[in-house]
Amino acid sequence: MDFAAILLQWFKKNGRSLPWRETNDPYAIWLSEVILQQTRITQGTSYWERFMAQWPTVNDLAAATEDEVLKAWQGLGYYSRARNLHTAAQQVVELGGFPQTFKDLKTLKGVGDYTAAAIASIAFSEPAAVVDGNVYRVLSRYYSIDTPVDSTKGKKEFQALAQSLLPTNEPADYNEAIMDFGAVQCTPTSPRCNTCPLCETCIAFREQRINELPVKSKKVKQRKRHFTYLYIEYEGKIAIHQRGAGDIWQGLWELPQAEQLTSATDNVWKTEAQPLQKGVKHLLTHQILLADFYLWHPKVHPQLPSDFIWIKRQNLDNYALPRLIEILIKEIPT
Ligand code: SF4
Incomplete structure (x- = not known):
């Protein structure tokens, strides 16, 4: 045969x-x-x-x-x-x-x-x-x-x-x-x-x-990236935005990152937010992501870029989230 x-x-x-x-x-x-x-x-x-x-x-x-x-x-x-x-x-x-x-x-x-x-x-x-x-x-x-x-x-x-x-x-x-x-x-x-x-x-x-066997010639280079995410809850709502083209997670929704906050807001969150997790590792094919995660209940409405929306936590199920964000959010009690 x-x-x-x-x-x-x-x-x-x-x-x-x-x-x-x-x-x-x-x-x-x-x-x-x-x-x-x-x-x-x-x-x-x-x-x-x-x-x-x-x-x-x-x-x-x-x-x-x-x-x-x-x-x-x-x-x-x-x-x-x-x-x-x-x-x-x-x-x-x-x-x-x-x-x-x-x-x-x-x-x-x-x-x-x-x-x-x-x-x-x-x-x-x-x-x-x-x-x-x-x-x-x-x-x-x-x-x-x-x-x-x-x-x-x-x-x-x-x-x-x-x-x-x-x-x-x-x-x-x-x-x-x-x-x-x-x-x-x-x-x-x-x-x-x-x-x-x-x-x-x-x-x-x-x-x-x-x-x-089999033989592979290329070693995949992995890029390390660091993200600082904030779970911002204000008047019963949380802020999310949809990621754009040209990077990972195109079209998915995520929480605000520290770098997206305006400088005035930035100074406030640093004193008010509570750190929840540091250096959470998440592997993608060519990238190693390390995420810090903070919980923030601001006293006044925080200024966010215009593409952010405020939604109720229970409505989060209607939005497609990257696995990393899903894992981080699970840490926050409803
Ligand atoms: S290497 Fe694969 S094909 Fe060859 S004997 Fe082992 S199981 Fe069979």
């Missing part, structure tokens, strides 16, 4: 049973693929179920407001995915339906090679190979390939190899099989080589270099 046949056989016995695998609705499949990028299956599944219940069709999602979509996305991180999802849903409606080929799917906002291949193969049976982190890992180990997977050369090489291995009559099962195999059997650490149906022909296993 060849590589693909072994994987397909493994998949029949060990494939994960997931709700979006019960359908070939491109909307449901697309939603699952977008949610599951950077998200664990267990967490992603509950989000997928909620999105499908709230917006059962792409038309429903397109008709939602961006705020509603961001709110439903809250807790998943990488909010540009939610904004792209919303824009792409509107594109699909304008087009009169889902594009049905790998090439046309890529015209949708936020849909790259991986997502287009997943939708094209699973919903429309197009023989387009998916290449994600699981696929890089399985192929680099099985064939003992040293080319860095994050290099242009590596991306081309692995894409071509994945495509050459794809059985054209079973693209959906094969794509799902190799991704599940990477997630369940050939895992990043401690792969289950002893029970692996590919171990007899796996080169990395034979050469005992599993832990060296």
Whole structure:
């Protein structure tokens, strides 16, 4: 049996049973693929179920407001995915339906090679190979390939190899099989080589270099940032504002930061506010955030920039918040 046949056989016995695998609705499949990028299956599944219940069709999602979509996305991180999802849903409606080929799917906002291949193969049976982190890992180990997977050369090489291995009559099962195999059997650490149906022909296993593969060339540089947040409560209301474009958390709502206060107000809060937490660490992909958090009950109405609004605490649920802000606010008793 060849590589693909072994994987397909493994998949029949060990494939994960997931709700979006019960359908070939491109909307449901697309939603699952977008949610599951950077998200664990267990967490992603509950989000997928909620999105499908709230917006059962792409038309429903397109008709939602961006705020509603961001709110439903809250807790998943990488909010540009939610904004792209919303824009792409509107594109699909304008087009009169889902594009049905790998090439046309890529015209949708936020849909790259991986997502287009997943939708094209699973919903429309197009023989387009998916290449994600699981696929890089399985192929680099099985064939003992040293080319860095994050290099242009590596991306081309692995894409071509994945495509050459794809059985054209079973693209959906094969794509799902190799991704599940990477997630369940050939895992990043401690792969289950002893029970692996590919171990007899796996080169990395034979050469005992599993832990060296896949190779990555770039080290992600992380930027450290410091934020000082104030929970300002005045006459039963708290101040929040929506973050703009060009930085993290675009479109999400947050509390005032010390630097946003006017200098007159600034001097007052320093004497009146009560420190609640210092140096709360929050990790993003390329940034390390350190947040100090203060509680302030000002005696007079504080001056804030005009984009701030005052809302009742119980209405905070209507606003999409970054996870860090959500965590900080939970510290304040209602
Ligand atoms: S033998 Fe080990 S390294 Fe090779 S494919 Fe199987 S699980 Fe992965």
